[in-house]
Structures are given as structure tokens and as C-alpha cells.
Amino acid sequence: MDIRKKRAAKSWMMLALAGAVAAGCSNGGESGDGGKGDGKPITYSWLVYDRVEGKVRPDWEIFKEIEAKTGVKPEFQVVSQEGLEEKKQIMIATGSVTDFIQVSTQEGRDNGPDKVFLNLKDYLDKAPNLKAFYDKYPEAKAVATGADGGIYTVPVLEGDAEGKGFNFIWYSRKDLMDKYQLKAPETLDEFYRYLKALKEKEPKSYPLISNAIVGDTGLYTVFGRIFTGIHGFYNLDPETGKYAFAPYQKGYKDMILFLNKLYSEKLLDPEYSLLTDAQWEERILTGKSLVTYFWKADLETLTDKAVKAGTAGYELDAIPSFAADGVKNYQFSRPVVGGVGRAISAKVKDKERAVKFLDYLVGEEGSNYLSLGIEGKTYTLENGVPMYNKDFGASPFTTLRKDWGVWYDMITLDNAKSRAAWERGLSDKAKDINARYEKFIVPAPKQAVKTEEELELEKSKLSSLSKYMEQKLTEFVTGKTPITDESYDQFVAQCKKLGSDELLAMYETAYTRTYGGK
Amino acid sequence: MLTSGRRLLPVLRKHRALYLLMLPGILYYIIFKYVPMYGIIIAFQDYSVGKGILGSKFVGFKHFVEFFYVTPDAWKLIRNTVLLNVYDLLFHFPAPILLAILFHEIRITWFKRLVQSISYMPHFLSTVVIAGILVTFLSPSTGVVNHALERLFGLEPIMFLGEPGWFRTIYVGSEIWQKIGWGTILYLAAISGIDPTLYEAAKMDGASRFQQVRHITLVGMVPVMIVLFVLTLGHFMEIGFQKILLLYNSMNYETSDVINTFVYRRGILDADFSFATAVGLFQSVIGLILVVTANRIVRKHSGTSLW
């Protein structure tokens, strides 16, 4: 430890000693408060990046309270988000990871067995909250377990356990719907006629647009789901519980025909495959596009921007989810367990203490601090249910992160709790949208843990297959290649040549192995 | 001209001042460039960050095989990379040379300074900003270029970024636009080293301006041109992929997908250092062959060469 750190540690030790005397004397009445009994103060390094809302501060109140309760003070090491990955790689490679660090669960699985991260399994008997956490969330346990059976990360919770929270909706221009007396479409046919009506009334626009062609909001992904029930190229089919490859499903060809129809009838923006995010936003704000599928949380921000930019009366609203006849009309919820988690360095001093600290943060009291803040100051309990301080407004995360360090990326362990509290405080309109979409939401598939060979297979084949598919689908939709039985069969045949069958079998095997069949 | 071992020490002592001058530089190369070179091994391993270089499994040429045989479009990627570089050499390389000469010929000093300073501006804009500007300008519906085509020439709008045929032109064109100004600095430095009496003598002999440029200015720039050219060849198999990443899309993959964008996409699934290093090694070897060959040719035919 260099001089600066030594001096800092000394002053903390003085401060903490005073607090420790008091702490050491009180009894352990609260549940899940690991480490308090010892009372000896200790600091652990913790890697973070500064959020745009506000930078990391050493004097956030929640950490003062946490320190009072556990004797542990996190020392934040700040990095910029760009380059965070590289920095992390170097830390892992040179054995200099901070005591607490956020890594992807895959990184945890890969490097844990190589003694980079602490094996939490060895300490579970001393960490009741962690044990309960893994029992409650088998998916978390599965993705945190390395090839040697050790547990190396505490995955972050993203979605509520019941699988109700969700991220995306279809939006359209409510002001225009009112103006032209158009009803919100509920089926695929109605959607088509809706687009046509919009085009008629606003001939200069291209009603349908999307900000990407693949990904959760991608055109091919969403329409693939609408026509075949499979979200994306490869995914779990909620009807059968098995993995499927969308182009093999009945209805995929119809999707291509449909999109091609929209393109040639000028209902779909011809530049859809070229658009950057900035261009997409511009088109939505200026009315060049009127219907899109996007993050529901942005609806009000976009409306705001458009009004500020001069379009009075601009209003966006959700329109219902829809699907082709005979196909399940659904949308996946937020995944319950995220792809990243907290890991402890294998070189940490006082391992048991570190685990107990993590245990505290996973327990009710600790996670409340990180996700909600301080009762009475940042949140209140209404009917036993937490809601953020109304003074913070509709975007409480700004104040929460800046002044309190709450809901701060790379620190908090439970985003689901924060989101739930946030959503309870949303505007009535947002709550209404949530209610309207509730019936479509289906719990998201859990992440599968792949073996090394499976990862190799995925690495070597998936990106080439995806690229080919993107290219070919775009050719079909834009009419560059006519859609005939023959051309479509060739497309499927080429996918097979690129390994679509092997990948499909691999995903199914990995998934079943991880969860023992649905 | 290496002297044999026996005569080495006296030679060193004779020119010791010169060798001493080079010492800091040489130390730098050894410490910061050659010591870390063992890292190249990871191209032949299945490198895992946690295991480190000594602990990772050795797999020989596996990654190279994967790149050439397993990857379906390896040859297309190589072709795209090579063609972009060829265009670059043909059009981008000479551009700053010509512009430097034009700058030199401006007689009004304040105007010259102004133009130069402005021409440097695009160099400072990040790739992200430039790509954003390009996308906006070339858009078929809202872009300035298409507006001009329609209004002035009555042509149909062209989806520039959607046509594989246009990609190379757009890429090289934007490179020239961004780097031409800054690229003249080095050549101007070379020009300012030319003896002015040569110009006077030429004028007296009745040489036209054009002849002066051809025989004096251009000639004075040749050594720098040669060195830069050979150095550029070293990167023949690579190409600045950040700009391509921002400009390519599912409609122009045919011509825009290059080796580095492929490696990048593949790397997203997992931090695959080994594969990236292996491909990088292949690119470097080709670059090396080109540089050595070019250097040999250039040494025979002119006074300058890299070594």
C-alpha cells in the first residue's frame, strides 16, 4: 500500500475505532447484519465508474450508515466507462483486481477457478443471506458457478421474481390518432391498415421505423416474434419450452413477405437498415416516422424533447402488442438475473469479513441502503411498500445517484427493487401503459451456462451466421432479391451450411443441462 | 556494414559519442518494445486472462486455421481490406503531396496561413463525429448531397451508404477530406528545407513555374515521400476499422466488411485475445513482407530507404 493509502487508512481507523466501541457494545438484534460483531474497521477497494448524473462521492450518507453497522468502508476506485473493459482485463490479468469488483457472470465463471476471485461457496455457512439468495434464485446460482463447482459471483437482480417488469412497448403518435380519428390496432391486419391510414393522412412520412434491425428492439427480431413466436434468431419458444431457430419456423417467410410489402408500399422507412440512433430520434421527433417499438421508459423524455423543439401538442402513447393469427402474442419480461455480478478478489484481506460484508449487502437492510436509500430521506413506506421521495420527481434516479449513491451502477446489487419503487411513483400515464401491457408479459428465459466447447462453437459460428442472415434478410425486404420458394429455400440451406443446426442443438443442450429441463 | 567481432570494440570506442547518443533510444526499444514481445505467444494459445500467459493452453496454429478455413468469408474480408488499402494508396497518399505544393504556391501569406489552419480542422474531429456527419450528408431523404443531385442535376437520390459499390469511394473520400490538411505539414517541412537559391537559378535559366515545381519542389519532397510510403505499406493488411464500424450496415457488408471488423464482432461474444492476436500477427507478417520488399526496391533505385 503506498503512503497515501496508508495515511487514509490510519484516519479511518481512528474514526472507526470510536464508532467501533459503540458498535461492538450493541447487541446483534437485526437480521443479516454480518460483520458487526467484530467491530474492527476495515476498508475494501471497489471499482466504479462515474455516472453521468453525478460522480462517485466518498461522503454518501448510506455508506456512513453502512459503515456504522458493519465497520466496513468501501474505497471507491473510479474509472471512466469507456475503457472500463480493458482496465478490468488488465486487473484480472495482472492479479490486481479491486477487493470488490463487478464482472460479467461469464468472467466470474472463467476466471474464478483460476484463483482470481474468491470462492463464495466455502463461506456460505457463515453467510445466511447469500445462501438464501442462491436458494431463492436458482438461475443466479447456476450462472455464478464455475466449472469446478465453486461459486464466484453474486449476480445483480434486474427483474422482479414474478417476471412482471418489462422494458419495451410499441409507440405511436396519440395526437395524430386523435386528429385523424384512428383507433389503435390490435391485430396484425389492423396494424397494416393503421399504417396505411397514417400514410394516407401524412403522405410525406414513412410511418414505421425501428432503431435497429436486430437486438431487442430490432425490426427483424420483433416481427420475427410476431410471425413465428420466436424473439430473435435463436430463443426459447414459450409455447414449447424448447429453443428454436426462427427461420425454421412456419411463418418466417410470411414475415419477410410482409416487411417487403411494407417497404414497397412506402410504409417502412427505406433507410431503416442504415439509420443511426440520432437519425432515428430525429425522425420520431419531427414526425417523419410515426410508429416504433422502443424502451418504454423513454416515452415521456421523447415527448418532452419534441414539444421543446416546437411541435405543440405532440404526444406519444403505447399501442397494444400484436401477433399474426395463431401465433402467441407476447413479450419477454426483464430477465430476473442480470449478466453481471459482484465478485470478491481472491487476494482480499480478511476473507471472511469481506464475504460477511457482501452478505450484509445482499440482505434486506444492506440492499435497502443500496437500492432505496435511507428511509424518511430518500424513500418512504406506503402501505408497507417503498416509494421514492416525491420531491425527486419522475426521474428520481438523477438525485438518488448524485446525492445519495443509491441505484448506482456497479455498486447496487438489486436493480429490481429500485425499479419497482420507481415504477410505483410513475405518472398515471406510465402506470396505465404498464397495466395495458401486463397481459402480454411472459417471464424471460434464464441464462444457460455453456461448456468450453459450446462457447467455442458459438464463437466460431454465430457471428458469421448472424451477419449472413442480416445481409440476406435486408436483401429480401428491400426487394434486391425477390422472395420466391426457391430463394427462401436457398437462404435456409445456406444457414444450415453456416451451422444453424449445430448452434440450435447446442443451445438446447446447454439450457436443459443448466436447468434440468423446464 | 557490420564489422567482425574482433574489430568491434575499437569501432565502438572510436564512435562512442554517437553510440552513447543512441543509448536512451535503444534502451527504450528494448524495455518497452522487445521485452513485452513475448505476448505474441498468445496467438498460439487459448489465452485465458486469469491463467495468464504461462498458464494458458498451447494450441499451435488453431486460430489461423480457424480464420482461413472455418470463417466462411475469409477471402472476401481479405479482398475488401486489400482493395480499400489499394484505393487508399492510389488516392489518399498523393493528396497531401499535391495540396502541399499548392499551398506552397500561394503568394499571399496571410491567406496561406488561413487556409492551412482551416485545413487542419477536420483532423481534430473524432471518427464518431465524422461518421455522424457523413451519414447525415449522404442520407437519401434528408442529405445535402442528394438534395443537390436532385435540384441541380435532376437525378434520383442515391442511397450512398446502402450501395456496396459506393462504399470504397465514400471511405477513401472521407479519409482524404479528414487527413489531407494535416498531412501537408510534413511535406511543407520538407519543402522549407529546400535551398532557395535553386529556385533563383532555375528562374534565371527561364524555367516556368511548373518546371520549377517539378524539378525542385517535388524532388525535395522525394525522400520523405519514400519513407512514408514504405511505412504505410506496413499496414497494408489492416485498415482503420473504427470508421468502418460506424459506416457499415447490412446493405453494404459485401464491400465494407474487413478483417478487423470481423475480429471485432467475433470478440464481442467473449474477450477472445488469442484470436485477435493471431489475426493481427497474420496482418503484421504480410506487412513485413511488403515493407522488406519495398525497401529493397527503393534502395536500389534511389538514395533513400528505410534501412
Place this chain on the structure above:
Amino acid sequence: MKIKESFGSRLFDAANILFMLLLMAVMVYPMLYVISASVSSNALVASGAVLLWPKGLTTAAYDQLVGNRDVWISYWNTIRYTAVQVALTLLVTAAMAYPLSKKWLPGRRPILLMAAFTLLFGGGMIPTFLVVQKLGLLDSIWAIVLPSLVSTWYLFIMRTFFEALPEELEDAATIDGCNPLQVLLRVVLPLSMPVMATIGLFTAVNQWNSFFDALIYLNDRSLYPLQIMLRNILIAGETVQGEGDLTHLETLKYAMIVIATLPILCVYPFIQKYFVQGAMIGGVKG
């Protein structure tokens, strides 16, 4: 004896000027756009309403940047790093390039080869990091300056320029009793102002804009250079969309570019004087 300008020559001048005007228009536009966007209202920028002149004038983006003390600390850091880097790089590179420009020096080829090889082959990020770490340079200015001390490109360029200098001048100095270091400092360097200014400028710009080295070698926030600080403030990235303060995002990006770039553009005019033709002329006659 005044030599008359031919008509062709004057036509050329006129055409050249016209061309330059066009060039300026084309080159200056993006910079103007960036400056305008940085002082415009965010909503208008996002909706594409801002094309050339600012709309909805506001200094919101600058307020956020200028009010941030970190930005000023990092500015000072960048200035320090750049100054030190330029001085050291010019010294060490010139010291290495000068002997290498002597074609009769034994061992010249292998050394040049050794340098050229590193242009193409390198160990990569992690081994280099380990070297810096082992040398104890982490979290210090030396981790920023030393790993990029000598650039092979610049080495070769400098050597090429030195080769062009007539040997008589150096011989004269040597005969007068100067050792090679003195020859370098008193004769060669003053005559090589154009190339020194050029390499100095290039090095300065590189260091000014550099980001990656600082990222991996520095942990102490008070040592961060400008680029890192700016990126710290800017990127909202990874979180779920809508759960972050994105209100100033667009214009912040542009303000950041302005703050980072303008100083360099202002420096250039001072370097101009080194590009005067005939810097050598005095030497030969003397």
C-alpha cells in the same frame, strides 16, 4: 532583374485561390457545426434543426463542464504531460536519429531494422502493462510519457531529414573541436527547425488527445488527463435506456470537443515561423 509573370502563371494563381476558398468552405463546416451545436438547445440538436447556426442559444453544456473542478485539474495535467512528453521525445528521438543518419556508422542497419520491426510486431496491452508495473511507474507521469517516448515513424522521418543536411557544416564544426553532441545541439538542430517543429507538433497533439495509456496506467483521479475526465462525464451508455439523465447528452458531446480541441488550433500559428523556407541558407554561406 524583375522576371515577368506569364499569363499561365497568373491563371494558375487565380485558380488556386478559388480552389482554396472551396477547400476552406468544405473543411470549416464541421467545426462550425460542432461549435454551434455546443451552444444550442439539446432538443433542437437532437431533432436535426441545427444545421449551421446555433438555435436556442444556451450555455448549459459548458456550464456543466466548466463548473466541474475536475475538468480544470485534468487540463493542467494534460498540459504538464504534453510539455514533458514533447521535450523528452524530441531529445531522445533526435539523439537516436542523428547517428543513424550517418551512412557510414557500423551497426546502423541492424538498429534501424530493430526499430522497423516494432512497427509491425508488438507484445500487446497486457505484457506492456506488466513491464510498466514492474518498473514501478504506475500512477505517475512517467507511465504516460515513457511507454510512448520514441515513435518509430518519427524516428525514420527525422533521420531522413538529417540525412539531407550537407555534411560540410557538421565537418566544419567537428574540425573546430566539437564532439558529436555539440554538433547535434549547435549545428544540426537549429537547421532542422522545420522537422523538429513538425514532430514536436505531432507529438503534442497525440499526447493531448491520448486516452488509453492514462486509462490503464493511472488510478489516482487527481492525475487524470483531459480526455479521461471528459469521457467520465460524458458516457451514459450501458444502463437501461430511460434510466439516466440524458438531457444534455448531445450538446455535451460537442462542447467536449470544443474544449479539447480549440487550444491546439490556437498553438499552430506560433509554430508557423519554423516553416520558413531557407532556414538553411545562412549555414551554407557561412
